[in-house]
Amino acid sequence: MSAFTGILRREFPAMDDELKDYVEGVLCGSLDDFESCDDIYEAVGDILQSINAEKTEDNIRDLCHQFFNIIKLKSSHETKKVLNAPVNIAEMAATMEATDKDVQSIWVVNKDAGNKVDTKKLEKAEAKLQQKLEKRLDNRTVQPTQVKLQTATASQVISKKSNKMEQKGTNRSMDIKIENFDLAFGDKVLLQNADILLSFGRRYGLVGRNGLGKTTLLRMISDRQLAIPSHISVLHVEQEVVGDDTPAVDSVLECDFERTRLLKREKEILAELNNGTQDAGLSAELSEVYIQLQNIEADKAVSKASVILKGLGFTTEMQSNPTKSFSGGWRMRLALARALFSRPDLLLLDEPTNMLDIKAIIWLENYLQTWPTTLLVVSHDRNFLDVVPTDIIHLHSQILDVYKGNYEQFEKTKNEKLKAQRREYEAQMAHRSHVQEFIDRFRYNANRASSVQSKIKMLEKLPELKPVEKEVEVKLKFPEVDPLNPPVLAMSDIQFRYNENDALPVFSNVNLSANSDSRICIVGENGAGKSTLLKIIVGQLSTIHGNIVMHRGLRIGYFAQHHVDHLNMNVTCVGVLEELFPGKPDEEYRRQLGSFGISGTLALQSIASLSGGQKSRVALAKMCMAQPNFLVLDEPTNHLDIETIDALGKAINTFAGGVILVSHDERLIKVVCKELWVCGNRTVRAIEGGLDEYKREVYKEIEENS
Known part of the structure; x- marks a missing residue:
C-alpha cells in the first residue's frame, strides 16, 4: 500500500478503486513533476473536491501539502521514477458499457449517486499534467516550436x-x-x-x-x-463543392437522391426493353417508376434548381458551366444552392450572407421566410436576423437562452430581462443590508435574541442572487491622423482589363474622387469588379488607360477580403505585428492589439486558435500599425459579431481620414455611408439617394426576373 493510499481512504471513503488508482498514479511522480503544492492542486484538486463536496478548497490544499511532503521525502531517498501511463477514460467507458448495459452516457456515470465524478474535470487534470511533462521535456531538448491545434470536444x-x-x-x-x-x-x-x-x-x-x-x-x-x-x-453548409466536369445545375439536381435513383432505374429498364426483352414485370416496374416520379414532381426539379441558382446569382450560361470553372466563393454559393434544393430536416447555415452580394441576400431572405423544415443559422447581419428567424438563441456565459421573435424583439426582451434581474438583485442586497444591520445592532441583546435568530434564519433561506454580468462593450480605435487637404484621390477615364486580349473590359470610363471626409461604400453584384477597383486604388493592379492622382502624403491602409490568407497561423497575435514591424517593445504591439479588442492572454494565443472574428480584428490591428490616413476596406464585417460591427461603424465615423469600403451589411452602410458607388454594366457610378435607392433598383430587377 503506497503512502497516499491511507490518506485517500481516510479522507475519501466513497472513492472507487479505479479513481483511487488514477489519483495515486498521478501522485507517484517526482519533484520534476510537481514544483509546489499548487502544482498538485492543479493536477488532482478538482477531482478530489468533486468526490466530497463538503471539503473546502483549504481542506483540499492541506491534503495536497501532505502529498507534496511525501513526494519530497520519497525523492530524497529514491531514484527518479517515470510517471505511469494515464488512465484512458474513453476506453474505460467502452469496457464498462460492454459489461453493464445500464450505462447510458458517453462517459462513465457512477451508479452511486453520492459518488459522481466530474469527467470533464478529470480530463482537464490529465491534460494539465501532460502539458507540464511536455513542457519539461521541451526545456531539456530544444526543438523547433510547432503550434498544437486545439480540437473541439463534446460530452x-x-x-x-x-x-x-x-x-x-x-x-x-x-x-x-x-x-x-x-x-x-x-x-x-x-x-x-x-x-x-x-x-x-x-x-x-x-x-x-x-x-x-x-x-x-x-x-x-x-x-x-x-x-x-x-x-x-x-445538412451543414460548410465546405465548398468539389470542382469537376458536372454542370452547376446537375450538381444541384444530384442532391435529390430519390429522383436520381428513379431516373437511373428508368434508363436501365428502357435499355432492356429496347434490346428486345419481353418481361411483363419490367413493364409493371417501369409504370411504378413513372408514378413515383410524378408523385415527387420530378418534372419540376430542373426549374426549381434553376430558380435557386438564379436567385443566388448564377446566370443561365453559368448554370451550364462545369463546377471546376467556378472560384471558391461561387462554389460555396453552389453548396448553399444544393442545401436549399435538398431540403434536409435540419439545415445548418454559418454566415450564409458572407459569400453573397446585396441582391442575393435579399433573394435568400425572401426564400428562407417560407422554409418548410427546421433552420439553425449563425449570422451577424442585423437585417437578415430581423427578417428570417422566428426565434433567437443567445449563447453567453456558457449557457443558451431562447427568445421568441426576431433580433429586434430579442434585444428588447433581453434588455428588459437584464433590467428586471438588476432591480431584483439590488432590492435583495438592500433588504439583506437592512436585516444584517438589525442583526448586528441587537446581536448581544438578550431581549431580542429570538428576533435576531429568526432574522438570521430568514437570511439563510433567501435565494442567493448573483450580480448581473454586464457584457464588456467592444471598442475599436483607428489611428489618430491629420486630415489631408483635397484633392486626396482622383480617378479619371479609368479602364481596366485583366488581359489586353479580352474582348470587354472589367469596367471603363470611371471618373470618381475621394477626400479625407469621404465615407464611400461600393456595392454591386459579385463579379462586377468591386474588389478589382479597390486593388487598383491601393496599387496592387495597374491600368494603362486613364489616370489616378494621389496626394503625396497619402498612406493607405488596405484590409483585404481574404485577410486570413495573409496571417501566419503558426505565430501569436503579438508575433504577427512583430514580423511586420520588428524591433518595437512588446507593450507597443499589445497596445495596438488592445485597440481592436485583442487583449490579455488572447494576444499571446496562436492565430490558428482564434475565431474568424478575432482573426479579423488582428488583421485590422496589423493594417493600422503603419498609421494610415486613408482606409480601403474590402468586406470588413465578415466574421465579426454584431457588437463589433457596431463598434467598427463608430470607429469609422470618428476616424479623421477618408474611407472607401465594400460591404453588404445594410446596418453598417446606413451608419457610415455618405456616398454610394455602384459597380455594374462594366462601369462604376455614384448614385444619388444612397442605399435605399439602390435597394429599390434591386427589388425592381428581382420582380422583373421572377
Missing part, C-alpha cells in the same frame, strides 16, 4: 428513455431535443450543462460574441457528436 448524458426509443426506432418526432451536454475547445469550456430544443418548422438565429462557440456548436450537431435522432437528416 453528453443521454437519458435511458431516449436511448431505448432510439434503439427500438420508436422515436418519430421531428423536434430535436439535445439535453445536458458540455462543449469545449481545448481547455476552454464553451457550454456547460446546456439544453437546446429545435421545434420542427421553426427558424432559429444563433447569436453571441466572437469566440464563444457558435460555429463549434453547429459542427458538433452536424457531426452528430451531440445526439440527434437517426431518422432526422442534417
